[in-house]
Amino acid sequence: MRNILTIALKELRSYFVSPMAYVAIGFFVFIYGYFFVVSLNFMVRVSMQAGMMGGPQAINVNEYMVRPLLGNMAVVMLFLLPALTGRSYAEEKRSGTIELLLSSPLTGPQIILGKYLGALALFTLMLGVTFVHVGVLFLYGEPELGPILSGYLGLWLMGGAFISVGLLISSMTKNQTVAVVGAFGTALMLWIVSWIGDPSSGSTTTEVLAYLSILDHFDDFSKGVIDTKHLAYYLSFITFGLFLTARSVDSERWRG
Amino acid sequence: MIEVQHVTKRYGPVTAVDDVSFRVDSGQILGFLGPNGAGKTTTMRILTGCASATEGQAFVAGYDVFEEPVEAKRRTGYLPETPPLYPDMTVREYLAFAARINGIRSVAQRERVAAAMARTNVEDVADRHCGKLSKGYRQRVGLAQAILHNPDVLILDEPTAGLDPKQIIETRELIKELAGDHTIILSTHILPEVAQTCERVVIINKGRVVAVDTPENLTGRLRGSETIRVQLDPRGADETAVVQAATVPNVSNVTATPTQDGLVTLEVQCEKGADVRSEVARAVITSGWGLLELTSMRMSLEDIFLELTTSEEPREEDAEAPEATDA
Structure with missing residues (x-):
């Protein structure tokens, strides 16, 4: 456990001594703020329209504001997280520092978990900073806390899944750019994989593809539902990603 | 270890x-x-x-x-x-x-x-x-x-x-x-x-x-034969030194090369393992030539390295075979 922590802290530190962490957190929070305003305007417009139609003006903040906001942030994560994990293994392999880790008395899983937790910690921090916006929401409105928290949990799990994909791709190459593009491509594919199926047909293939889609599992979280089915999906996704990373790192010992 | x-x-x-x-x-x-x-x-x-x-x-x-x-x-x-x-x-x-x-x-x-x-x-x-x-x-x-x-x-x-x-x-x-x-x-x-x-x-x-x-x-180990390089001052004497050196036991070959400054360099080759330095020195002195330098030319590690790593395949096998067991 201490070994994992040592690696995790080293990873986290490497994000903060380079502009990486600041750029990532900065842009994430900035874009969050932008979407916050966009969603707010949207909600106000809907609310006013409802008022003009003679309906009730008080619109559900969770449904009309938080849910689209978190949905948009999921897309931002799709772009941002592969960039975070791209250097993880690729850079160590390029500069040869991986040999320091490989020749030290650390086990493969310790190194992988350390790297994973390091990236996850930075992502958690990114997500944590956006609670400032949520605070503003509570200051001026009356949103429900539950769905917000479950939405964040969904985002966090989805981010964890992206990071495990990123780590896997990064462990396969020495080139950071390849790692970033590869991880983005893979994550995007997992995102849109269900689109090819025909929902009306109800065939097994469609169902399997829908189950694989990283996005479909997020939906319930943002509605305020924490379903074990989706928890299991993300957790097994992450575990499988890390397992493949371990295999990939190990295979490197055979090839090089 | x-x-x-x-x-x-x-x-x-x-x-x-x-x-x-x-x-x-x-x-x-x-x-x-x-x-x-x-x-x-x-x-x-x-x-x-x-x-x-x-x-x-x-x-x-x-x-x-x-x-x-x-x-x-x-x-x-x-x-x-x-x-x-x-x-x-x-x-x-x-x-x-x-x-x-x-x-x-x-x-x-x-x-x-x-x-x-x-x-x-x-x-x-x-x-x-x-x-x-x-x-x-x-x-x-x-x-x-x-x-x-x-x-x-x-x-x-x-x-x-x-x-x-x-x-x-x-x-x-x-x-x-x-x-x-x-x-x-x-x-x-x-x-x-x-x-x-x-x-x-x-x-x-x-x-x-x-x-x-x-x-x-x-x-x-790698020397097939040993070579001694002798630098001599002829001092007008005849070539007896070369002849004398060649008569020393275990010496197989002697070549003489005059250098530019009037000196002579002898390359004396002898059987492996035999140390003929003192005999060669004595032979040179008795012939009346001036002995300026006598160096045993051991094969440097560089030569061995080159010999071992650039020689043809069969030779390499020879050299390697007994060593594997030795290791």
Whole structure:
């Protein structure tokens, strides 16, 4: 456990001594703020329209504001997280520092978990900073806390899944750019994989593809539902990603 | 302390290391010699757990590097060809990290880091970033990292590469000093370095061990015949010296070459193992010539190296066959 922590802290530190962490957190929070305003305007417009139609003006903040906001942030994560994990293994392999880790008395899983937790910690921090916006929401409105928290949990799990994909791709190459593009491509594919199926047909293939889609599992979280089915999906996704990373790192010992 | 048994490493059709076996006893320094691409680095990476072997076994400090890698690695210090430094860490931070991943924490960590820095002479750059260091300092910080946890076994891949002559001497001294408590394998291109620092030499070429021996024996073993070079002043005397030298027992051939400044150089070849120097000297003196210089021309390690690594395949097999059992 201490070994994992040592690696995790080293990873986290490497994000903060380079502009990486600041750029990532900065842009994430900035874009969050932008979407916050966009969603707010949207909600106000809907609310006013409802008022003009003679309906009730008080619109559900969770449904009309938080849910689209978190949905948009999921897309931002799709772009941002592969960039975070791209250097993880690729850079160590390029500069040869991986040999320091490989020749030290650390086990493969310790190194992988350390790297994973390091990236996850930075992502958690990114997500944590956006609670400032949520605070503003509570200051001026009356949103429900539950769905917000479950939405964040969904985002966090989805981010964890992206990071495990990123780590896997990064462990396969020495080139950071390849790692970033590869991880983005893979994550995007997992995102849109269900689109090819025909929902009306109800065939097994469609169902399997829908189950694989990283996005479909997020939906319930943002509605305020924490379903074990989706928890299991993300957790097994992450575990499988890390397992493949371990295999990939190990295979490197055979090839090089 | 280190035992390598029939280790083979293949990358697809390419065989990088072919049935390599050798042993290093506790406290010894073993020199690993071979041209680029001979398989030195691959063998070292296998020993340190950075690469796996296709076949064979390897033991470090009694632990099988494939079966009990963590225990073996705990007792191994490794300096790869490129020192594995994190450019954004200062030397002190880097060594502290290296100490932590080797399980050295809290109080002991500071002491070990300070001791390793003192030993490798990098204290004056302790707070500089690793990325900003000169090649010489990088190499020494890498060495500090390798000796930090006081391992039984040190594996150094070209430890003196990129150092200036003064640093090379210092590093060699350091390596010799370390040999007492540590068992060391070092690879190098610099042949005199092997003669100066190592007790045993493994010459490896195209993935195969070509020779294993002490540097002295290697230089001795490969001489088919010995040559003595004699520089003479003719002083107007006749050529009797040449004739005289040729009559000395065990001398097989004498060639005389006049030099530009009126002197004569004799190359006296004799049977292997016979020391004819004093007889040749006497023969020259009695002939009335002036004896200016008499040098025994031992084959340098360079010659041996070239002979072993560039000769044709069958010869290589000859040289290798008895050595494999010797190892």
